[in-house]
Amino acid sequence: MKKSLLIAAVMVVLGTTVALAEPLAIGANLGSGLGFSYRHGIGASNMLDVNVDVPVFNGWGIGGSVTYDWIDPFNTSIPWNEKGEWHWQMGVGAGAGIYGFKDPAVYVGAAGHIGVEYDFWFPLQLSIDWRPNIGVTIHDGAGFNTWGLGIGSIGVRYHF
Secondary structure (H helix, E strand, C coil): CHHHHHHHHHHHHHHHHHHHHCCEEEEEEECCEEEEEEEEEECCCEEEEEEEEEECCCCCEEEEEEEEEEECHHHCCECCCCCCEEEEEEEEEEEEEEECCCCCEEEEEEEEEEEEEEECCCCEEEEEEECCEEEEEECCCEEEECCCCCCEEEEEEEEC
16 A cells, blocks of 8 residues: 555656746737737647737637647758757647626637747747637527637737
8 A cells, every 4th residue: 555655656746847947938929919828848749828818909718728739740840050949830729708797698619729930039929829629609599600810919928
């Protein structure tokens, strides 16, 4: 029993160490509203991208998306001879949210992500992203909706 607990404790410590050793980034995106971004690296060429969006310019609501992104997919990195690095990413995932104040509507569906970013030699990233969402809106019945199909954003993140 003691051996099993010791092995389990060692595995938890090793798993936590590996998870914390992956690249992380937090920041903000500005598009049709303000978005808060968290990125967690998974290996050398993948990441989990979590965004929470609050509209600033077009009404009231809150939404979010989680995408699994591939960094420089198809081994097509952007060549650059300066100190920083250019990367592009694309991914798929899910999105959900609620909008409206007096008569709220809920939406849920698939989310996508495609973008290009510049990683400076110090811990800062600048990005241009497009995050389309397509799915169902539940408001006095269900309906097909394409919220955010044409919305792009610019982002600033602290990379650590």
